[in-house]
Amino acid sequence: MxxxxxxxxxxxxxxxxxxxxxxxxxxxxxxxxxxxxxxxxxxxxxxxxxxxxxxxxxxxxxxxxxxxxxxxxxxxxxxxxxxxxxxxxxxxxxxxxxxxxxxxxxxxxxxxxxxxxxxxxxxxxxxxxxxxxxxxxxxxxxxxxxxxxxxxxxxxxxxxxxxxxxxxxxxxxxxxxxxxxxxxxxxxxxxxxxxxxxxxxxxxxxxxxxxxxxxxxxxxxxxxxxxxxxxxxxxxxxxxxxxxxxLDESKAIKLNVLLQKRGLLTADEKGNVKDWRVYCKSCDGSAYIYVKDERDDEAKAAVKQLLDELMKERENGIENVLTGEEAAKTGADDNCVFMIEALKGYYFSEAITGHYLEDIREQDVKEKIYTYACHGYSPWKxxxxxxxxxxxxxxxxxxxxxxxxxxxxxxxxxxxxxxxxxxxxxxxxxxxxxxx
Known part of the structure; x- marks a missing residue:
């Protein structure tokens, strides 16, 4: 050469x-x-x-x-x-x-x-x-x-x-x-x-x-x-x-808030996790969902039921749900149980306090709690x-x-x-x- x-x-x-x-x-x-x-x-x-x-x-x-x-x-x-x-x-x-x-x-x-x-x-x-x-x-x-x-x-x-x-x-x-x-x-x-x-x-x-x-x-x-x-x-x-x-976003999705409400993770009032069976790990525009014990079929069924419920309403901000096997085929982590994709305008936060959906306010961005734009979305968007x-x-x-x-x-x-x-x-x- x-x-x-x-x-x-x-x-x-x-x-x-x-x-x-x-x-x-x-x-x-x-x-x-x-x-x-x-x-x-x-x-x-x-x-x-x-x-x-x-x-x-x-x-x-x-x-x-x-x-x-x-x-x-x-x-x-x-x-x-x-x-x-x-x-x-x-x-x-x-x-x-x-x-x-x-x-x-x-x-x-x-x-x-x-x-x-x-x-x-x-x-x-x-x-x-x-x-x-x-x-x-x-x-x-x-x-x-x-x-x-x-x-x-x-x-x-x-x-x-x-x-x-x-x-x-x-x-x-x-x-x-x-x-x-x-x-x-x-x-x-x-x-x-x-x-x-x-x-x-x-x-x-x-x-x-x-x-x-x-x-x-x-x-x-x-x-x-x-x-x-x-x-x-x-x-x-x-x-x-x-x-x-x-992509620009205006709403933060906090799935861990719902996981806590359903008893799939426990945290104190400040949001410090004490224990978890299921956890939503943010990649900003997408997120992995992990189950702590891969033999915990009850937790897997519970989180699937939750995701099925959320997918019924577009306002919940989730565009797509992949199984772990489907996520692996895209090249993502094959250890996740599910991988979820946010709709345009939404992204995932790992926070446990507050509401499932939060509007992104200017003060939140100044304090670097949230952002106005992020990535991590599907490359096929x-x-x-x-x-x-x-x-x-x-x-x-x-x-x-x-x-x-x-x-x-x-x-x-x-x-x-x-x-x-x-x-x-x-x-x-x-x-x-x-x-x-």
């Missing part, structure tokens, strides 16, 4: 939607990038379409049930802030960055999900202090590359304002630019969450979301400029992609696609792929680098590649 790139830069713009494509075409850096790029603005995400499963899929080419990252967070009933699937050890099998490292390539990852404690040369993992006694900087240092992170924090830490956006992405950008210039990694994975945050707390088409897209345009331009300054642009392939889209754009060495120019899937991205990126990532659920999009 004489046309194989020596450098692959994968930029994930979290929550970039196919509906954003007309906006991207008018922004200076995306416009220039797209002038020679091949792309699909109709990329089918995975189920559930949430960030951590999506990013594990991008680097493995597998569906969630096969790579093991079946949600953002663990099943920890009653926890106000459940732990996330931060660590690499939770991914089953190999990844793009593992195989790149084995092939002698220099690797870097900045806030790429599920990379804590991964074998990456320059690793700044996405992980946050989730205990009162934890310190954010120490948690990051312990789970990534300590000296590299200290170096980036020393140079650019003044930009960051905790986990607040857009300051966090501005810090990640400066660290990315410096990493390209100083380290010249053969594989660089970078994850920006500014747009996702703005859509959650202001709405899909809000001014704040549109401003975030404009900031992403600047970020793309800075990264390309850094490749040129480092003298490696002509040997590079640049991938800009999204992981999922988002209309107008819910994401984007894949590629340009540079090894990429054919101006090819438009009518439809592709998130599971195709891992095999495509591996093929671009001449790597094998084992058994996958997708396929390399050969129509994009020009490697001979």
């Amino acid at each position: 004489k046309n194989k790139p020596n450098f692959l830069i994968v930029i994930s713009f979290d929550c970039l939607s196919g509906l954003d494509f007309p906006v991207l075409e008018q922004l200076p850096n995306f416009k220039e990038f797209l002038h020679k790029a091949s792309y699909s603005k109709n990329v089918e995400s995975i189920y559930p379409s949430v960030t951590y499963p999506c990013h594990a899929t991008i680097v493995t080419g597998k569906l969630p049930k096969n790579h093991g990252i079946i949600n953002n967070t663990f099943i920890q009933p009653g926890w106000e802030s459940p732990d996330w699937y931060w660590e690499r050890k939770y991914i089953k099998g190999t990844t793009l960055y593992d195989e790149a490292k084995k092939a002698g390539m220099k690797t870097a990852a900045l806030l790429w999900p599920v990379t804590a404690k991964a074998d990456i040369d320059y690793n700044m993992p996405e992980i946050f202090a989730n205990r009162r006694w934890h310190n954010q900087i120490l948690v990051s240092l312990m789970n990534g590359t300590p000296m590299y992170q200290l170096e980036m924090n020393k140079k650019f830490g003044h930009i960051r304002k905790g986990l607040n956006q857009p300051a966090l992405d501005d810090f990640v950008l400066e660290s990315t630019v410096q990493t390209i210039k100083d380290k010249k990694p053969n594989l660089l994975l970078v994850h920006f969450t500014d747009l996702d945050t703005q859509r959650h707390y202001h709405g899909f088409s809000s001014k704040e979301a549109m401003d975030a897209i404009k900031r992403h345009d600047d970020r793309l331009g800075r990264i390309i400029s850094a490749l040129k300054e480092a003298g490696i642009f002509e040997e590079s392939a640049v991938i800009a992609l999204g992981d999922h889209s988002a 209309p107008d819910y696609q994401t984007i894949f754009m590629a340009s540079g060495k090894g990429i054919k120019p101006n090819k438009v792929i009518d439809h592709m899937r998130l599971i195709d991205e891992g095999p495509t990126l591996a093929r671009l680098l001449g790597l094998e990532i084992g058994e996958v659920d997708g396929r390399p999009i050969e129509e994009l590649l020009d490697l001979e």
